[in-house]
Amino acid sequence: MTHQAHTAHDELPGKPTAASRTTLSHIMTASDTNLLGTVHGGVIMKLADDAAGAVAGRHSEGPAVTASMDEMVFLEPVRVGDLVHVKAQVNWTGRTSMEVGVRVLAERWNESTPATQVGSAYLVFAAIDENGKPRTVPPVIPETEADRRRYQEAQIRRTHRLARRRAIKELRASRSAS
Secondary structure, eight states, X not given: OOHHHHHHHHHSOXXXXXXXXXXXXXXXXXXXXXXXXXXXXXXXXXXXXXXXXXXXXXXXXXXXEEEEEEEEEEOSOOOTTEEEEEEEEEEEEOSSEEEEEEEEEEEETTOOSOOEEEEEEEEEEEEBOTTSOBOOOOOEEOOSHHHHHHHHHHHHHHHHHHHHHHHHHHHHHHHHHO
């Protein structure tokens, strides 16, 4: 990291977690279904990416692109007529990247029963400038004990992502050398 880029990140005022937190809601229709008659996982993944992208753009105050999605977990099937709520927030920030956590909940559109969690995911976004180059993002300020826990867990996931990437590069380099 260059001294100039490091200083720019340090000079940006931090933003609390709640400043960019958002919920995207969508009612599922027949056009969202897969061959089994439940909502296609890809539809849920797109909603997760849309909500996370809105959060990343809000937090970074400009364009941000999806760098990775990991740990997408589907807990329950989603059906036609379910009202799906995708809740997203910034868990962690680096110099130019952000991890956004997403929780997916569903409830029947015509019932007053509480929504149940049907999925979750973690996405990493990179903030970019008008030339598509990385730009610095404000640090996130965890506000609650849950936010602080999410921040620490995000740091662990980042360490694992970087270690996995490094191990794969080393394996490929050793295979092409032989």
